[in-house]
Amino acid sequence: MKNEISRRQFIQRTALAGISLAAIQPLLAMDRKAKKGMKFGLVTYQWGRDWDLPTLVSNCEKAGYPGVELRTQHAHKVETNLTAAQRAEVKKRFADSSVTCLGYGANFEYHSPDPKQLRNNIEQTKEYIILCRDIGATGIKVKPNYLPPEVPREKTIAQIAASLNECGKFAQDYDQLVRVEVHGNITQELPVMKAIFDQVTEKNVKICWNCNDQDLLPPGLEGNFNMVKKWFGDTVHIRELNDGNYPYQQLFDLFTGIKYNGWILLEARTEPADRVAAMKEQLVLFNTMVANSKKS
Secondary structure, three states: OHHHHHHHHHHHHHHHOOOOHHHHHHHHHHHHOOOOOOEEEEEOOOOOOOOOHHHHHHHHHHHOOOEEEEEOOOOOOOOOOOOHHHHHHHHHHHHOOOOEEEEEEOOOOOOOOOHHHHHHHHHHHHHHHHHHHHOOOOEEEEOOOOOOOOOOHHHHHHHHHHHHHHHHHHHHOOOOEEEEEOOOOOOOOHHHHHHHHOOOOOOOEEEEEOOOHHHHOOOHHHHHHHHHHHHEEEEEEEOOOOOOOOOHHHHHHHHHHOOOOOEEEEOOOOOOOOHHHHHHHHHHHHHHHHHHHHHO
């Protein structure tokens, strides 16, 4: 109620100052999107892979999803080949909607022992960081993906961290985060992620928790969560909340315990007949789990 009163007062006072309602609308949109606490959104990984951008935004609005992470090589076609005018159009489409474009889900990785391949991944990351800025997003998702057995583990871990530092330093000039998904063979184990982030120096390089089975390895979910929680950013990837054996309620309790104020993003893997209806079902489950966490 307080927020509604403050908005009403703001409109009245601004109107008295002679500013049109049209000028106020972007500010109200920012207010709607600034909800505190855990917020729910979609990763276009499966359920949004074949939706063009207008359809994607429309379906997120229908389902009540206020945020989306765009995945590379999907039907929305938000890639670095967009012109400046096309980037501005993407930015405006989100600004005019109730959906926040959180950023870009890329496949860039930094473990390769081939210097040319490594450099290519870093430079492409930078190109997409610029794209994220241009479309009004706040960050790019990247990932460690492997530790080559022919290379000493410590060397690859240091290389990944150094690459993330370079990308993070570049991203600072564009006000972007580098979100590092807990991903890949071996690298998705939380002690390995900790070893990488022990060498990450850039403050805008953050961990994106990914809800892997490896999260439950000793010392267990809470122990692994606490191991890396100081590096959490503003995005978390989950799978369907009613599918599989992952302890999502415990995870939500842990996030509530640290007053997490970010996005829980659905990276769905199933193939429902009606994806919008399935999105709505997942939102109900999310809201129930958040409410249960606040009670505990």
